[in-house]
Amino acid sequence: xxxxxxxxxxxxxxxxxxxxxxxxxxxxxxxxxxxxxxxxxxxxxxxxxxxxxxxxxxxxxxxxxxxxxxxxxxxxxxxxxxxxxxxxxxxxxxxxxxxxxxxxxxxxxxxxxxxxxxxxxxxxxxxxxxxxxxxxxxxxxxxxxxxxxxxxxxxxxxxxxxxxxxxxxxxxxxxxxxxxxxxxxxxxxxxxxxxxxxxxxxxxxxxxxxxxxxxxxxxxxxxxxx
Ligand code: CA
Numbered sequence: 001x002x003x004x005x006x007x008x009x010x011x012x013x014x015x016x017x018x019x020x021x022x023x024x025x026x027x028x029x030x031x032x033x034x035x036x037x038x039x040x041x042x043x044x045x046x047x048x049x050x051x052x053x054x055x056x057x058x059x060x061x062x063x064x065x066x067x068x069x070x071x072x073x074x075x076x077x078x079x080x081x082x083x084x085x086x087x088x089x090x091x092x093x094x095x096x097x098x099x100x101x102x103x104x105x106x107x108x109x110x111x112x113x114x115x116x117x118x119x120x121x122x123x124x125x126x127x128x129x130x131x132x133x134x135x136x137x138x139x140x141x142x143x144x145x146x147x148x149x150x151x152x153x154x155x156x157x158x159x160x161x162x163x164x165x166x167x168x169x170x171x172x173x174x175x176x177x178x179x180x181x182x183x184x185x186x187x188x189x190x191x192x193x194x195x196x197x198x199x200x201x202x203x204x205x206x207x208x209x210x211x212x213x214x215x216x217x218x219x220x221x222x223x224x225x226x
Contacts, residue, residue, distance in 0.1 A: 002026060003028070003049065003120060004029075005049045006049070007022070008053055008064065009031070009082065010034065011053070018031075021109035022113060034056060034059075036059060051082065052099075054088065069097065069098045078100045078123050083104050114185075118184070130142040132168045135213060137150035137151075145161060149207065159184065164214075167224035171225070172223060180196050
């Protein structure tokens with residue numbers, strides 16, 4: 001079955017371009033030029049991926065992101081945000097709204113399609129029941145996609161989870177930023193290196209007393225200590 005991509009964007013040229021490329025990429029596309037029409041659609045539908053423009057004429061893209069995450073039916077939907085300025089990315093990341101990826105305009109439609117495929121891969125259901133235990137009572141459940149610290153759930157964004165999962169897959173190994181970006185976005189990565197640092201900073205903040213297990217090796221990368 002085709003995956004459904006909801007596209008919320010008020011610039012007709014971008015909508016047209018993305019509709020063509022996403023359809024060619026094998027996706028079903030539902031386009032909305034206003035936040036309100038999209039939120040109406042959301043009452044009865046759950047897309048697989050949401051591509052969301054930050055600047056919309058009626059409702060702020062950040063507000064829509066918040067509402068999507070707040071709804072039970074759509075809390076897990078992968079969200080890719082479109083921003084006009086790269087400076088906005090840090091701001092959005094700082095708000096921790098749980099978007100999975102960010103693309104700055106102008107972007108190549110091919111790249112965006114690749115990003116859509118990447119977030120879908122990351123959201124794909126997992127087969128084996130597996131948990132990884134890290135010192136200090138930190139447990140990653142790879143099936144339920146949850147992280148707990150002494151049985152208390154820690155809410156991570158999908159990207160933060162993915163980074164922690166990667167580091168935990170080989171405890172003690174050093175992963176370069178490049179490697180982490182590769183794992184997150186695959187061949188089509190175009191994200192700036194410091195995006196990884198920002199995600200890791202948030203991840204550490206959330207891990208609280210267990211944050212010491214994520215070590216930064218200056219100029220080299222990151223590793224998870226046993
Ligand atoms: Ca716009």
